[in-house]
Amino acid sequence: MTYIDNNKDDTFYLGFDLSTQQLKCLAITQNLEIVHSETVEFDKDLPHYGTQKGVFINNERIESPVAMWLEALDLVLTKYKSANFPLDKVQAISGSCQQHGSIYWSKQAPNLLKEGIKNGKTTTLIEQLYPMAFTRLTAPNWQDHSTGSQCQQLETLTGGPNKMANITGSRAHFRFTGSQILKIAQEEPETYAITDTITLVSNFLSSILCGKLIPLEEADCCGMNLYDIPKRDFNRDLTQYIDIEASNNSHNPKNNKTLVEKLLGPPVKCGFTPHNLGPIGTYFIKKFGFKEDCNIFPFTGDNLATICSLPLQQNDILVSLGTSTTVLLVTDQYHPSPNYHLFIHPAIQNTYMGMICYCNGALARERIRDELNKNHNLSASNSWELFNKAVLNKDVDTSNELGVYFPLSEIVPSVSPVTKRIIFNKITGEIDHEVKQFINKSHDAKNIVESQALSCRVRISPLLNNSIEENKSTNKKVTVSFDYDKDIPLEQFLHKRPNRAFFVGGASKNDAIVTKFAQVLGATEGNYRLDTPNSCALGGCYLALWSDLYKKEIISSKFDVFLQEKFPWDELERICNSNADIWNEYNNMIVPLSRLESSL
Ligand code: XUL
Numbered sequence: 297m298t299y300i301d302n303n304k305d306d307t308f309y310l311g312f313d314l315s316t317q318q319l320k321c322l323a324i325t326q327n328l329e330i331v332h333s334e335t336v337e338f339d340k341d342l343p344h345y346g347t348q349k350g351v352f353i354n355n356e357r358i359e360s361p362v363a364m365w366l367e368a369l370d371l372v373l374t375k376y377k378s379a380n381f382p383l384d385k386v387q388a389i390s391g392s393c394q395q396h397g398s399i400y401w402s403k404q405a406p407n408l409l410k411e412g413i414k415n416g417k418t419t420t421l422i423e424q425l426y427p428m429a430f431t432r433l434t435a436p437n438w439q440d441h442s443t444g445s446q447c448q449q450l451e452t453l454t455g456g457p458n459k460m461a462n463i464t465g466s467r468a469h470f471r472f473t474g475s476q477i478l479k480i481a482q483e484e485p486e487t488y489a490i491t492d493t494i495t496l497v498s499n500f501l502s503s504i505l506c507g508k509l510i511p512l513e514e515a516d517c518c519g520m521n522l523y524d525i526p527k528r529d530f531n532r533d534l535t536q537y538i539d540i541e542a543s544n545n546s547h548n549p550k551n552n553k554t555l556v557e558k559l560l561g562p563p564v565k566c567g568f569t570p571h572n573l574g575p576i577g578t579y580f581i582k583k584f585g586f587k588e589d590c591n592i593f594p595f596t597g598d599n600l601a602t603i604c605s606l607p608l609q610q611n612d613i614l615v616s617l618g619t620s621t622t623v624l625l626v627t628d629q630y631h632p633s634p635n636y637h638l639f640i641h642p643a644i645q646n647t648y649m650g651m652i653c654y655c656n657g658a659l660a661r662e663r664i665r666d667e668l669n670k671n672h673n674l675s676a677s678n679s680w681e682l683f684n685k686a687v688l689n690k691d692v693d694t695s696n697e698l699g700v701y702f703p704l705s706e707i708v709p710s711v712s713p714v715t716k717r718i719i720f721n722k723i724t725g726e727i728d729h730e731v732k733q734f735i736n737k738s739h740d741a742k743n744i745v746e747s748q749a750l751s752c753r754v755r756i757s758p759l760l761n762n763s764i765e766e767n768k769s770t771n772k773k774v775t776v777s778f779d780y781d782k783d784i785p786l787e788q789f790l791h792k793r794p795n796r797a798f799f800v801g802g803a804s805k806n807d808a809i810v811t812k813f814a815q816v817l818g819a820t821e822g823n824y825r826l827d828t829p830n831s832c833a834l835g836g837c838y839l840a841l842w843s844d845l846y847k848k849e850i851i852s853s854k855f856d857v858f859l860q861e862k863f864p865w866d867e868l869e870r871i872c873n874s875n876a877d878i879w880n881e882y883n884n885m886i887v888p889l890s891r892l893e894s895s896l
Pocket residue numbers: 315316393394395396438471519597598599
């Protein structure tokens with residue numbers, strides 16, 4: 297793609313997105329306008345690595361070749377150069393990377409980075425660094441699920457899933473880097489022993505660009521199950537456990553650095569003033585024409601970059617209605633749960649990103665849609681017409697019905713596949729009886745969307761800190777339980793609504809589904825819908841832009857305020873307004889949902 301400089305802009309900001317299947321690089325102007333984009337698709341553009349969807353799959357082990365990422369970085373910038381994009385006008389760079397992956401670097405790495413990149417030998421990144429700078433040629437990918445035993449060890453050490461979540465913001469997960477590192481210390485002790493440095497993917501990429509090893513970025517570091525979020529420091533019990541396991545397994549324990557040393561000490565802290573990691577390495581200046589004072593700012597994880605691609609402020613939520621449903625939100629409430637994740641926010645002080653991931657989203661709805669169509673002899677049709685009509689139809693009375701529809705195991709609540717329909721008592725909210733079927737399939741259509749949205753509502757509630765005055769005089773004795781939050785007064789779920797809701801993903805294009813979600817969630821300051829093909833890279837661009845302007849004292853506003861002011865709001869579609877009366881109607885369904893989930 298050739299770059300045509302219509303605007304004669306003289307300042308650009310780059311945002312990288314190193315995801316599982318591709319490396320993208322996006323360029324924006326100071327006015328947040330996207331002016332250029334190039335992508336390297338790993339399977340297609342670099343077929344010699346033989347990856348499938350960017351990874352090697354060996355049963356439970358899923359890893360990516362590090363060399364492929366190095367080659368991709370050279371290639372994406374070569375594409376920029378071939379397009380005649382003026383890389384000499386790039387002021388600053390940041391980016392987004394897949395979370396949890398780990399890269400194992402050798403003792404020679406700092407010198408190789410310095411000689412080859414910082415001081416600027418111009419051949420290729422592979423020739424400069426590969427394989428000498430690395431002790432492991434592949435990086436575990438977030439889809440890896442070979443660490444069951446290590447997760448158990450770490451969780452036992454902390455005292456169980458709840459404790460682990462309290463400390464690190466998440467319970468132990470296969471993909472989280474702590475268990476991945478422990479596995480390598482136990483199963484590949486000699487590799488671990490000669491590993492001098494371990495980075496995540498985010499500081500792997502910033503290290504290459506700077507030509508020196510860069511410590512972890514604090515927000516992404518929360519995806520390791522090693523970082524004590526309230527204390528904002530590594531949890532020494534966890535890191536020392538890995539140290540001990542490493543030396544117990546190695547023949548050469550004396551040479552071993554501690555894990556915290558391998559991780560280059562404390563991470564680069566987030567939320568204060570932006571941290572300039574330094575200028576881009578001479579390699580990139582000589583080879584691609586970057587200017588000498590092009591600044592590199594910390595790269596973060598992809599979900600964290602996504603929340604930075606929108607003007608999300610405290611109590612705003614982003615709902616992704618894809619194959620699965622994911623809710624991302626900005627909160628100042630540290631209310632961890634084993635069923636979701638909390639990370640430190642990459643750019644807003646004293647703030648966290650909540651991430652709630654559901655397995656059952658689109659697939660479960662499609663099943664109901666198909667059954668409904670079949671009952672109307674539309675068996676071959678994928679049409680949403682009947683489904684959508686039912687979802688918004690007031691005559692489909694679901695006011696004493698509730699169903700959970702989990703064809704796949706669910707994370708929130710954590711249960712095996714199950715479908716269950718109940719009729720409840722409208723006055724007490726208690727379950728009256730279970731039914732095999734509702735009166736017809738239209739009821740399932742309305743119920744599935746209502747229960748999916750309601751589940752999101754009750755999980756975000758403890759993470760919101762606003763309070764609306766309505767509904768405070770309920771019967772205080774009624775309590776509900778969701779996941780690990782047991783016997784919480786119902787009242788606590790009746791006066792919190794998000795400020796704004798942003799809907800993305802395939803099903804956000806479906807008016808009926810998105811309207812129902814908006815009704816149940818009840819955002820007080822508006823609901824928006826948008827396409828987000830670039831959200832990760834764009835978050836990187838915005839972080840680069842804001843950080844650079846702030847550092848140069850051109851602006852003094854905080855990240856969220858800056859974005860709120862500058863954001864191209866006309867690119868968002870404002871959809872239905874929430875209605876307090878409709879939102880209130882769903883209060884009656886919170887007790888039944890709690891009882892239904894407890895019965896699974
Ligand atoms: C988040 C996660 C994925 C990866 C995808 O915990 O595992 O979203 O970050 O790149």
